[in-house]
Amino acid sequence: MGVRPAFPATAGKKEMKRGNVVWVNLTDTFPPEMGKMRPGIIISNTDHNGILETVVIIPLSSRAPEIWPLRVRIAVGTKKPSFAIIPGLRQVSKARLHEVIGIASEETTESLFAAATAYLSD
Structure with missing residues (x-):
C-alpha cells in the first residue's frame, strides 16, 4: 500500500493537458528515483488524461545536466x-x-518527445 500525499491535490479537478507544467508530489520513492515536491511536465495524451486516473510526466530539476541529452533544458516559467x-x-x-x-x-514538447524517443529506443 502506498502512502497518502502529504499535500492536498488540487489538479485532479482541472483538465490536465499535454504540455502543462504542474507541481507533482513525488514523495514515497526509492533512490535513484526523483523525489519530493517538484515541477513536472505532462506528456501523456490530453484525451487519455481526461479518461484515466493517471498521467505520464517528466520530472523537472534545477540542477545542471549531468548526462546530456538525458536532461533537456526547457523554459516553462519556473x-x-x-x-x-x-x-x-x-x-x-x-x-x-x-x-x-x-x-x-x-517546440519544447516536441524536443521532449524526441529526447524520450531517443532514450527509449535501441
Missing part, C-alpha cells in the same frame, strides 16, 4: 532554469498533481 529529467519519465496518479504553474511551448 523561477529557476529547468531541466527535464528524461529517465525520470513515469506514470503518476492525478492525486499527486497540484496547481498548473506553466505551459510548455509546442
Whole structure:
C-alpha cells in the first residue's frame, strides 16, 4: 500500500493537458528515483488524461545536466532554469498533481518527445 500525499491535490479537478507544467508530489520513492515536491511536465495524451486516473510526466530539476541529452533544458516559467529529467519519465496518479504553474511551448514538447524517443529506443 502506498502512502497518502502529504499535500492536498488540487489538479485532479482541472483538465490536465499535454504540455502543462504542474507541481507533482513525488514523495514515497526509492533512490535513484526523483523525489519530493517538484515541477513536472505532462506528456501523456490530453484525451487519455481526461479518461484515466493517471498521467505520464517528466520530472523537472534545477540542477545542471549531468548526462546530456538525458536532461533537456526547457523554459516553462519556473523561477529557476529547468531541466527535464528524461529517465525520470513515469506514470503518476492525478492525486499527486497540484496547481498548473506553466505551459510548455509546442517546440519544447516536441524536443521532449524526441529526447524520450531517443532514450527509449535501441
